Amino acid sequence: MTTTVILLMIVAATAAxxxxxxxxxxxxxxxxxxxxMAGAALYALPAIGWFSLMKNHTLATVGIIYSCSNVxxxxxxxxxxxxxxxxxxELTGIGLAxxxxxxxHKT
Structure with missing residues (x-):
């Protein structure tokens, strides 16, 4: 699975x-x-994705993109x-995110 797909799945589970x-x-x-109860259970799922992402990416980069996506x-x-x-x-914060x-972003 690509980094983007894993990150999207993590963000989707957290947002849900x-x-x-x-x-x-x-x-x-x-x-x-x-x-x-369902919301709390969904919070546990992203740990699997985090584990996968941390193998190949810095925590800072993944953390910032994840946090901003959640925002x-x-x-x-x-x-x-x-x-x-x-x-x-709040709008200023969104702009900064x-x-x-x-x-x-790496090109």
Whole structure:
């Protein structure tokens, strides 16, 4: 599997876990809900992908790209799914996350 595919799978699992945990936080059952349990389980899956990526890449590069990808996906989830307001500070952070990915991108 390519680095990009593994990284996308890690980000997707983490984002799905984040979505489920956010949805559980809005539920009266909280951490006893099935959504919370499923979200917590999804958090464990990325460890396998991390193991694979760390064999061939520096932790700094993979970590920055992973973190920035999560920022972008969570920003989209917050805005479009949970209808959360976005501040100028958060938009600045998104811009800096994109800049970090561009700086670390190898051509």
């Amino acid at each position: 876990g984040d979505y489920l945990i956010k949805a559980a936080s809005l539920n009266t059952q909280g951490i006893a809900s099935a959504k919370f 972008l996906i969570l920003f989209a989830l917050g805005c479009f799914v949970f209808k959360e307001a976005v501040s100028a500070r 994109v800049a970090a990915i561009l700086v670390l």
